Amino acid sequence: MGGMTLPPAAWRDRPGLARLIAALGPGTARIVGGAVRDTLLGLPTADIDLATIHAPDEVIRLLEAVQIKTVPTGIQHGTITAVSDEEVYEVTTLRRDVDTDGRHATVAFTDDWREDAARRDFTFNALYADPESGEIFDYFNGIADLEARHVRFIGNPLVRIAEDHLRILRFFRFLARFGDTPDPAGLAACTDRANDLMALSRERIANELLRLLVAPRAPEVVELMIDRGILAPVLPEIADALRLAALARAEAEAGVVPDPIRRLAALLPPDPAAAANVGARLKLSNLQRRRLESAMLPADSAPRALAYRIGVDFAVDRLLLAGESTADLDGWTPPRLPLSGGQLVAKGLTAGPDVARTLRRIEDRWIAEGFPDAARVAAIADDEVAQLLDAIRKS
Known part of the structure; x- marks a missing residue:
């Protein structure tokens, strides 16, 4: 990772990306954020985001001139969704913050890459790459932090959290995903400002928390969060991470993919009423709520009998949480009663x-x-x- 160019990755050869870059013009757009970070880590990347010096209406004009479909998904924040050869990209004009209230930012557009980088959350999320040469632009030592697995805010952590309170949860999610050491100043700021989470919409909290829970180091990081009182303002029910650690081990031994709702269930008291309460507070989907409440109940029959009655996923939840084997359900589909x-x-x-x-x-x-x-x-x-x-x- 020492070199300053992006390694080869499947997404770099997408035909739609080449068309998009050609339409915007050489040197006017760079890949930014997660795609750069994850490619450097050798992880698969889903979303490809671009930053550009063009104003949003100019982006629309340039892309529509070559029949690339544009959708003004976040145009007031400078973001256009482009559909190029059926591939979806977000193209955002370089920005600087004018005013923020912890939930919404008022932005002005700029043509200064460093100014755009300075308003992002963590150093390794402010990496840009030239889509053609792969040259990386790193304004805040993001590559060094990525190599050290160091999760560090850009600039003053308290200021960054004041701009968007969700960054508290994002700090811990990245720590759980590939972090090793939390930056002491960042950890202190998140601890000081934990009550700010109460100002966020519950949907944003749920989305971030569920992503955190399936990250590789979730059990240790959730323990740190509990220790620091991070979750107390929004999820006072979560008292310890012991059952989560046991569940993570059971999932790994059974070869079962971690599920965020199952893992949330492991953090709550085993009580369907508590689950219903948390499901409503986090505005989970009806299916997620049913699954969370089901996971609170005992695995009270043989694995296949249980799976036949409540469904394989729900049965796997109860068995793993109870520390019981799921081997009988591997590759098994519940049959239908051959009688009418x-x-x-x-x-x-x-x-x-x-x-x-x-x-x-x-x-x-x-x-x-x-x-x-x-x-x-x-x-x-x-x-x-x-x-x-x-x-x-x-x-």
């Missing part, structure tokens, strides 16, 4: 509640026997129907 109500009517039952009740009893036996084949299900059905008809006759 119509088949029971054909065997002599009257359509109605008896059919539903008998189907349920057959299903229970089928699950208990480990999902045997259709021949066995037919035998169970004959037995249940015979018992019911016998009981009806005797009554």
